[in-house]
Amino acid sequence: MAEHLLLRHRDIPDIDRLEVYRAHGGFEAFRKAVTQMDPDAVTDEVKRSGLRGRGGAGFPTGLKWSFMDKSNWPHYVVANADESEPGTFKDREIMERNPFQFLEGVAIAAYAVGAQRAYIYLRGEFWPIARWLDEKIAELEAAGLLGDNLFGTDYSLRIYTHLGAGAYICGEETALLESLEGKRGQPRVRPPFPPQKGLWGKPTVVNNVETLTNVPLIIERGADWYRTMGTEKSPGPKVFSLSGRVKRPGNYELPLGTTFRELIFEHGGGIIDDRPIKGIMAAGASSSIMVATDEVLDTPMDYESPQKVGGMLGSASVIVLDDTVNMAWLVKKTVHFFHHESCGKCTPCREGTYWMDKLIQRIMSGQGTQQDVETLYEVALQIRGKTLCALGEFSTMAVVTGIERFKEDFEAVVRGA
Amino acid sequence: MKNAFYEQHRDEIEAILAKYPPEHKRSAMLPLLYLVQREFGGHIPPEGMQIVAEILDVSVTEVDGVVGFYTLFHDRPGGRYRIQVCTDMPCALRGAEDFLHQLEDALGIKAGETTPDGLITLEEVMCIAACDKAPVFQVQTPEGLTYHENMDLEKALALVEAWRKAEAERAAQ
Numbered sequence: 113m114a115e116h117l118l119l120r121h122r123d124i125p126d127i128d129r130l131e132v133y134r135a136h137g138g139f140e141a142f143r144k145a146v147t148q149m150d151p152d153a154v155t156d157e158v159k160r161s162g163l164r165g166r167g168g169a170g171f172p173t174g175l176k177w178s179f180m181d182k183s184n185w186p187h188y189v190v191a192n193a194d195e196s197e198p199g200t201f202k203d204r205e206i207m208e209r210n211p212f213q214f215l216e217g218v219a220i221a222a223y224a225v226g227a228q229r230a231y232i233y234l235r236g237e238f239w240p241i242a243r244w245l246d247e248k249i250a251e252l253e254a255a256g257l258l259g260d261n262l263f264g265t266d267y268s269l270r271i272y273t274h275l276g277a278g279a280y281i282c283g284e285e286t287a288l289l290e291s292l293e294g295k296r297g298q299p300r301v302r303p304p305f306p307p308q309k310g311l312w313g314k315p316t317v318v319n320n321v322e323t324l325t326n327v328p329l330i331i332e333r334g335a336d337w338y339r340t341m342g343t344e345k346s347p348g349p350k351v352f353s354l355s356g357r358v359k360r361p362g363n364y365e366l367p368l369g370t371t372f373r374e375l376i377f378e379h380g381g382g383i384i385d386d387r388p389i390k391g392i393m394a395a396g397a398s399s400s401i402m403v404a405t406d407e408v409l410d411t412p413m414d415y416e417s418p419q420k421v422g423g424m425l426g427s428a429s430v431i432v433l434d435d436t437v438n439m440a441w442l443v444k445k446t447v448h449f450f451h452h453e454s455c456g457k458c459t460p461c462r463e464g465t466y467w468m469d470k471l472i473q474r475i476m477s478g479q480g481t482q483q484d485v486e487t488l489y490e491v492a493l494q495i496r497g498k499t500l501c502a503l504g505e506f507s508t509m510a511v512v513t514g515i516e517r518f519k520e521d522f523e524a525v526v527r528g529a
Numbered sequence: 530m531k532n533a534f535y536e537q538h539r540d541e542i543e544a545i546l547a548k549y550p551p552e553h554k555r556s557a558m559l560p561l562l563y564l565v566q567r568e569f570g571g572h573i574p575p576e577g578m579q580i581v582a583e584i585l586d587v588s589v590t591e592v593d594g595v596v597g598f599y600t601l602f603h604d605r606p607g608g609r610y611r612i613q614v615c616t617d618m619p620c621a622l623r624g625a626e627d628f629l630h631q632l633e634d635a636l637g638i639k640a641g642e643t644t645p646d647g648l649i650t651l652e653e654v655m656c657i658a659a660c661d662k663a664p665v666f667q668v669q670t671p672e673g674l675t676y677h678e679n680m681d682l683e684k685a686l687a688l689v690e691a692w693r694k695a696e697a698e699r700a701a702q
Contacts, residue, residue, distance in 0.1 A: 200660075201659055201660055204659075236599065237667055238658075240673070274559070277599035279600065291559070293555060293556055294555035294559065294585070295555075353660065355661050356623075433622070445618035449617060449618070455598075
């Protein structure tokens with residue numbers, strides 16, 4: 113097994129203690145950036161590394177930073193620690209066990225875009241993690257690694273935690289910013305995107321926790337080294353959250369481009385009771401359901417390949433489904449989730465998820481007909497492309513692919529089999 | 530605007546406000562609501578919303594709208610311990626729904642209900658990022674929130690027993 117670069121606590125005990133993290137080179141990348149590098153040079157290095165956003169969209173991180181409007185100040189960095197996608201639990205492990213590498217990533221990102229203030233927006237359920245990060249931030253301030261005139265320069269930085277209060281939608285970056293401004297977490301109309309107009313109307317970079325945790329490595333060891341891992345278009349390591357009907361669920365740090373088969377059968381130990389694998393959702397509840405054919409199992413998990421076999425990587429929360437799972441039941445669960453979490457701003461999503469929830473409940477109660485299945489499918493298609501953020505789209509993924517690819521599961525429920 | 534609640538909790542409130550630029554103090558909304566919820570024993574009544582509205586110079590309606598949007602804020606009283614079981618899809622694939630039903634039977638209440646002694650409210654929640662450790666629940670109290678992972682009925686009931694004991698001791702004092 114290669115060394116862990118993100119889940120470093122698995123190789124280095126007590127790396128959550130500042131002296132241990134520093135003994136392993138911690139905060140040298142930040143020092144190097146602030147004392148030896150121009151902010152734009154930091155951004156360029158991250159650009160060259162090919163790092164792509166680990167929250168799900170896979171957008172090039174350095175490019176995002178370079179979009180910051182330099183005619184409008186101050187700038188802000190916001191770490192998205194709202195981790196709420198069903199099946200995703202990687203950012204939590206990083207913050208709980210390797211907090212300083214994440215915080216160093218926040219600090220380097222802030223320096224690169226000229227921000228003197230950064231916020232970590234955590235989902236409300238991460239209340240203990242917020243307290244924990246507050247302690248770590250206080251230690252960094254006491255050690256002179258955060259605060260005023262860092263390393264004898266005129267650069268100053270403060271990092272603050274901010275707790276959400278239970279709303280999936282706040283993982284969407286503009287809803288997150290609304291929430292951070294003390295409002296209901298409802299997405300904004302884009303453009304303008306946050307690097308133009310973000311927190312309090314000022315240019316803002318919003319990056320996922322895992323994305324930021326990659327940054328110190330890139331500055332410390334260089335973009336060329338970073339590109340030796342993963343694939344040409346999706347370089348670097350990735351934490352895959354594996355859950356569902358596998359023997360050993362958990363987080364696995366592997367290079368991007370590892371196959372589903374390796375993750376599920378080697379690392380995850382295969383299916384519970386060695387039953388047949390039936391389907392895979394690679395991006396949590398938001399993903400299409402892929403039929404677990406050999407072709408799909410041998411597909412590399414990078415940002416391009418799953419799309420060629422009817423899936424997507426997203427946040428790489430791989431949910432494994434075996435032959436005990438009826439996809440109509442699964443659709444009931446995902447639709448219920450999205451109906452509950454729809455923020456209500458866009459009519460197609462608010463009303464569409466409501467009617468999908470009604471329909472699938474009727475189908476699952478045994479009162480449904482084949483016509484209800486077809487109506488459900490139609491309602492899902494009607495939502496697509498008509499909402500401000502991706503939640504509406506996400507709510508249709510399992511519905512559409514479930515009905516298209518696992519028709520017999522719905523027929524069985526309708527027949528009462 | 531300052532009020533009696535502000536005077537009573539000045540240090541804590543000022544520490545919260547200090548995290549945001551003074552001209553954007555509305556950002557303190559969520560943290561202040563947590564504080565108010567704690568002080569009112571686990572929910573935010575209309576006078577709690579009024580307090581926050583006054584500190585932040587916004588209308589009570591605005592505060593009410595925020596309270597209603599987020600699931601960790603409660604506008605009605607519940608049990609001192611809110612057991613919030615994740616029954617979302619990844620957890621359900623690993624037995625979470627059965628676990629919830631066992632817990633309902635053992636506590637004698639359905640999800641959404643509170644035990645007659647007012648100690649426990651049982652609730653279902655959406656994914657809490659612990660899918661590999663199902664069955665899992667979080668316990669929300671006025672003071673904060675803790676995760677309980679890889680649960681079974683026995684472990685859950687041991688927790689409940691410990692809370693009952695703690696409450697009895699508190700009552701005896």
